[in-house]
Amino acid sequence: MVLSLVNLCAREVVSDHSSSQDWLSCVPRELYRALLDAAFTRCCPLAVGVLVQRWPERKLTVGGSRKAGECPPNRLCVQALLLAVVRGLTDKRCCLQMLDLSGLQCENGRVEDSMGGWSLSVALCSMVLQARSAASRAHRRDGERERKRGLEAERDQGTIKRDRGKVGCGNSGEGSQGGHRVEEVEKMQCRTNERMFLGDESVKGVRRRMEIQRRKTLSEGNSNTTSNNSSLCDQGWDEVVMVHVRADLFVNSRSWERVRDALSQPGPLRLHCRYLSVEELSAPSIASLLGLLPQRGLLGVDIRYSSLGVSGLAMLLPLLAPFPQLHSLRLHYCNLDLQRAQLGQQGALQDMSKGLGSLKRLKRLCLTALRLPGHLRLLLSSLSQPLEVLELPYLCLTSPDLAFLSCSQHAPFLRELDLSENWLDESSLPSLRRLLAQAESSLRQLSLCGCGLSDTLLGALLPSLSCCRALRSLRLALNPLSRTGLLSLTHTAAGIPSLRLLLYPNPLEEYEPGLPALPSSAQLLDWPLLEESEGRDLTLRLLDEVLNLRDRSRDLLVTSDLLNYSPDLTVDE
Numbered sequence: 091m092v093l094s095l096v097n098l099c100a101r102e103v104v105s106d107h108s109s110s111q112d113w114l115s116c117v118p119r120e121l122y123r124a125l126l127d128a129a130f131t132r133c134c135p136l137a138v139g140v141l142v143q144r145w146p147e148r149k150l151t152v153g154g155s156r157k158a159g160e161c162p163p164n165r166l167c168v169q170a171l172l173l174a175v176v177r178g179l180t181d182k183r184c185c186l187q188m189l190d191l192s193g194l195q196c197e198n199g200r201v202e203d204s205m206g207g208w209s210l211s212v213a214l215c216s217m218v219l220q221a222r223s224a225a226s227r228a229h230r231r232d233g234e235r236e237r238k239r240g241l242e243a244e245r246d247q248g249t250i251k252r253d254r255g256k257v258g259c260g261n262s263g264e265g266s267q268g269g270h271r272v273e274e275v276e277k278m279q280c281r282t283n284e285r286m287f288l289g290d291e292s293v294k295g296v297r298r299r300m301e302i303q304r305r306k307t308l309s310e311g312n313s314n315t316t317s318n319n320s321s322l323c324d325q326g327w328d329e330v331v332m333v334h335v336r337a338d339l340f341v342n343s344r345s346w347e348r349v350r351d352a353l354s355q356p357g358p359l360r361l362h363c364r365y366l367s368v369e370e371l372s373a374p375s376i377a378s379l380l381g382l383l384p385q386r387g388l389l390g391v392d393i394r395y396s397s398l399g400v401s402g403l404a405m406l407l408p409l410l411a412p413f414p415q416l417h418s419l420r421l422h423y424c425n426l427d428l429q430r431a432q433l434g435q436q437g438a439l440q441d442m443s444k445g446l447g448s449l450k451r452l453k454r455l456c457l458t459a460l461r462l463p464g465h466l467r468l469l470l471s472s473l474s475q476p477l478e479v480l481e482l483p484y485l486c487l488t489s490p491d492l493a494f495l496s497c498s499q500h501a502p503f504l505r506e507l508d509l510s511e512n513w514l515d516e517s518s519l520p521s522l523r524r525l526l527a528q529a530e531s532s533l534r535q536l537s538l539c540g541c542g543l544s545d546t547l548l549g550a551l552l553p554s555l556s557c558c559r560a561l562r563s564l565r566l567a568l569n570p571l572s573r574t575g576l577l578s579l580t581h582t583a584a585g586i587p588s589l590r591l592l593l594y595p596n597p598l599e600e601y602e603p604g605l606p607a608l609p610s611s612a613q614l615l616d617w618p619l620l621e622e623s624e625g626r627d628l629t630l631r632l633l634d635e636v637l638n639l640r641d642r643s644r645d646l647l648v649t650s651d652l653l654n655y656s657p658d659l660t661v662d663e
Contacts, residue, residue, distance in 0.1 A: 093544075096121070096124050097124060097127070097128060099522055100121070100124040100125045100127070100128035101128040101131065101132055102133060103125060104125055104128045104129045104131055104134045104137040105134065107134065107136045107137060110136070110140055112284070114140060114144070115367060119146035119147065119642070122141060122145065122146055122147070123265070125137070125141055126138065126142070126152075126569045127142045128239075129167065129465065130152075130163045130164070130167050132650070133166070133167060134167070135164070135167045135170035136170070136304075137168070138167045138170045138171050138172060138174065138268055139171070139174040139177075140172075141156060141174075141403075141437060142171050142174035142175060142178060142186075143174040143177045143178045143181055143184060144155055144166060144178065144181055144183040144184050145184055145186045145613070146183075146185055147185060147473065148186065148187045148188060149182045149186075149187070149188040149189075149190065150188070150189050150190070150335075150452075151190040151560060152171065152189075152190070152191055152322070152651065153190070153191050153192055153193040153194030153337075154192060154193045154194075155193060155196075155239055161204075162194070162205075163194065163204075163205075164203050164204070165203050165204060165520050165565070168194065168205050168210065168213070169213065169650035170356045171212055171259040172214065172217040173217075175189060175217060175221075175333065175359070176221045176224065176359075177223075178253065178303040178333075179221060179224070179358055179359075180224075180228075182271070184448075186333055186662045187332070187333055187334065187562065188334050188336070189333055189334070189335045189336070190336045190337075191210075191214070191335065191336065191337040192336055192337055192338055192364040192365075193338065194337065194338075195207035195210045195338060195340070197386065203205055206213070206340075207338060207340035207346065207367065208340045208342065209351065209510075210337070210340070211337070211338075211339050211340045211345060211657075212340065212348060212555065214335065214337055214339075214352070214361065215348045215349050215351070215352035215585075216348070216352075217335075217346070217359065217601035218352040218357060218359045218361050219348075219351060219355070219357075219636070220353055220359030220520045221357055221358050221359045222355055222358070222359070224358070225357055225358050228613060229421045238346060240289075243579045248320065254363050264490060264579055265521065266435070267627065272481070280343070283314070285528050290372045293367060297635055304458070307552075315507040323537060330358065330490075331356075331357075331358065331359070331360040332358040332359070332533045332600055333358065333360070333361055334358050334359075334360045334362060335360065335361050336361065336363075336364055336387065337361070337362075337363065337364065338363070338364050338365040338366075338367070339361075339363045339365075339367070340367045340368075340369075340371070340372050341365050341366070341367070341368045341371065341379065342368070342369040342371065343369075343370045343371060343408035344369060346375055346379070349379070349453070350378065350379065350382065353379075353383065354380035354382050362384050362386065362387050363383050363384070363390065363391055364390075364610040365388075365389055365390045365391075365392065365418075366379075366380075366388065366390070366391050366392065367391075367393075367394070368392070368393050368394070368396065369392075369393075369394045369395050369396070370394075370395050370396060370428065371393075371396050372396065372397070372402075373396075373398050373399075373402035373403075373405055373406055375410055376391040376393065376406055377406060379403065380406070380409045380410070381409070385412050385413050385414065386413075387415065387508055388413045388416055388603060389414060389415055389416065389417060389418060390416065390419070390420070390454070391416065391417030391419055391420070392412060392416065392418075392422070393421050393422070393424060394422040394423060394424075394588065395422065395423050395424075396424055396425075397424070397521065398424045398425060398444060399424070399425060399426065399438075400426050400435060400438040400439060401438045403421070403424060403426060403441075403442055403445075404438045404442040406445075406625075407441075407444075407445020407446060407448065407449070408444075408445050408448060409443060410445075410448075411445075411448035411449060414451070415451065416451060416452070417445075417451045417452055417453040417454060418452075418453065418454040418479075419452060419454070419455055419456070420454070420455075420458075420481070421456060421457055421458065421460060422456070422458040422459065423458060424458045424460060424513040425560070426460040426461065426462060426529065435490055435577070438467075439465060439468060440468075441473040442469070443468050443469055443471075444472060446469060446470075446472050447472030447473060447474065449473075450455075452475065452477065453475070453477060453478045453479065454478065454479035454480075454481075454509050455477055455479070455480055456472075456479075456480075456481035456482075456508075457481070457482055457485055457658075458481065458482075458483050458485075459482060459483065459484035460484075460485060461484070461485065461486050462483075462485055462486070462488065463486040463488050463491070464488050464491060465496055465522060466482075466485075466487065466491040466495060467490075467491070470494075470495070470498060470500065471494075471498075472527075473500075476499045476500045476502070476503040477500045477503065477504065478503055478505045478506070478507070478532075479504075479506040480500060480504060480506070480507055481493075481507075481508040482507070482508060482509055482511075482512065483509070483510040483511050483512070483537075484511045484512070485512060486512065487509065487512040487518075489518045489521065490519045492518050492521035492522055493521045495521070495525055496521045496522070496524040496525035496528060497524070497660060498581045501525055501528035501529055502529060502531075503529075503534065504529045504532060504533055505531055505532055505535070506533075506534060506535040506536075507525075507529065507533060507535070507536050507537070508535075508536075508537040509537065509538055509541065510537045510538065510539040510540055510541065511539065511540040511541070511611060512541060513541065513542045514541045514542055514543060514549070515542070515547075517527055519550055519551065522551065522554075523551065523554045524555070525556065526551075526554040526558060527554060527557065529558070530554075530557045530559065530560075531559070531560060532560060533558050533560060533561055534560055534562050534563070534620065535562060535563040535565075536555075536559075536561060536563070536564055536565070537563075537565040537586065538556070538565065538569070539566060539567045539568050539569070539593070539611070540563050540564050540567070540568040540569065540610075540611030540614075541611075542569065542570065542608065542610070543566065543571070544569075544570055544571070544575070544608060545567040545571060545572055545574065545575035545578075546630075548566075548569070548571065548575055548578070548579060549575070549578060552578065552579065552582045554585065555582055555583075555586075556582050556585055556613065557588070558586065559586065559588060560588055561586050561588055561589050562588055562589060562590050563591045563593075564583055564586075564589060564591065565591075566579065566592075566593065566594055566595060567591040567593050567594065567652055568595055568596050568611035568614045568615060569611075569614075570595070570598060570608055570609050571594075571595050571597055572596065572597055572598050572599065572600050572627075573598075573629060574595040575597075576594055576595070576597050576629070576633075577632055577633070577636060578639070579594060580592065580594070580633055580648060581624055581636050581640070583644040583646070583648075584636060584637055584639075584640035584646060585640065590645065590646060590647065591646075591647050591649075592646065592647070592648045592649075593649060593650070593652070594648060594649070595614065595650065596614075596619065596650050597629060599629075600619050600620055600623065600626055600629065601614075601617050601618070601619055602617065602619070603621060604617075605617055
């Protein structure tokens with residue numbers, strides 16, 4: 091990446107914090123963004139703090155999609171940013187009104203000193219609560235100051251009345267002296283009233299915008315009595331939102347109470363959620379959390395490892411309907427085991443179907459390990475709009491399920507399809523081929539890992555795969571293929587011009603002896619590979635020959651590594 095002259099100079103400037111007071115006083119607002127980016131790149135938390143505290147624009151965006159090779163912000167820099175936001179509430183130079191931290195979290199555990207989604211969510215909620223506490227303290231100080239001003243005004247008013255009484259009852263010689271005293275007291279009262287109208291400019295507080303509006307209202311002729319001033323200060327002091335904070339929230343059983351407090355208690359910072367991820371929470375806890383979220387701006391909900399059951403999920407789905415921009419729903423391991431007959435199960439399934447149908451903008455649906463054999467038609471037929479992303483791993487799909495999916499309204503619009511760990515046989519193969527034919531112009535990512543695809547089944551499927559001209563990612567790991575079947579797969583994949591990633595299974599010849607004739611994905615995952623590398627070297631050499639023959643050795647990644655392949659290769663151009 092070639093850096094511009096501005097970026098190079100910004101890196102040098104922020105690296106010397108001792109000179110920050112010199113350049114901060116003269117730097118134009120147009121350079122704040124470049125300086126902040128340089129502070130994050132060079133890991134200068136002190137520079138991040140001073141820049142954010144006096145941010146000159148109404149909006150600040152930190153996070154979002156990162157370029158290839160770009161590291162996420164350091165943990166210390168993120169913490170400095172959050173502290174600076176709170177300090178900026180009392181800094182008159184700060185113009186910040188909208189802070190967007192969506193996508194700031196780093197879920198790659200191999201990146202050193204980064205901040206993951208769970209710790210970032212806790213830090214965000216702590217920032218919101220800290221800002222509210224600071225606002226509460228400032229409100230108490232201002233109330234005490236107003237009370238003292240009121241007492242001072244009452245004392246001055248009493249002095250005027252006493253002096254006027256003396257003037258009316260005294261002789262003419264004393265009248266002149268009393269008149270002078272009345273004039274002095276009236277001047278003192280004018281100065282007191284002026285302070286009450288204009289306020290103390292040296293006072294700084296998180297309520298400065300409300301104070302400015304209050305002074306303007308008072309100057310237009312409202313009552314300037316102490317009681318009215320107190321009522322204006324007390325009315326909705328904690329409802330004044332100065333900065334709106336938008337982020338992705340990750341909530342589990344340990345952080346749920348803190349997130350709930352941050353969302354429910356009003357204050358100068360208002361928390362908005364873009365994507366909500368919850369883990370190990372009960373259905374009532376998730377329901378209460380959804381009730382606290384602002385309805386606008388929520389794009390997706392991800393629920394993991396929560397024992398919801400069909401009835402719990404049927405209760406939650408209608409609560410998602412009020413969110414107008416929600417387009418993604420992901421459910422992972424939520425214990426919806428329908429392989430066991432239970433009383434009232436069919437009615438709960440009907441409610442679940444109606445709940446899905448109420449999500450009018452749903453484009454992505456993930457149902458991982460919910461074990462719903464034979465119920466795909468009931469669930470998907472209620473959707474009014476076609477899905478673009480459908481993930482159904484470990485769903486125990488049956489042949490009728492695949493037959494419905496291949497003829498449904500969703501098939502021609504699918505961009506991503508994940509059918510991993512659903513056992514495919516000859517009876518399901520025609521439906522799968524019809525599904526690929528329907529989605530050949532739209533499908534970008536296809537995952538068939540652990541589906542029991544042998545050489546024969548895959549050979550019958552390869553002509554349909556070769557017609558998917560928009561395919562960028564093809565995952566077929568943990569399938570029982572021989573080296574011959576793998577070479578046929580690679581030859582077909584290399585003929586798809588748009589393909590950038592092929593995740594292939596280790597051929598059966600590379601495993602230790604003893605595997606069954608048609609091993610499952612669990613057996614292939616646990617069974618040891620041959621210690622000698624001759625078999626793997628032969629496979630790699632044959633794969634390279636196929637890629638070179640097709641002139642795809644540079645732009646197509648072919649790998650069997652389940653963990654270390656780059657997901658960036660699957661992003662649409």
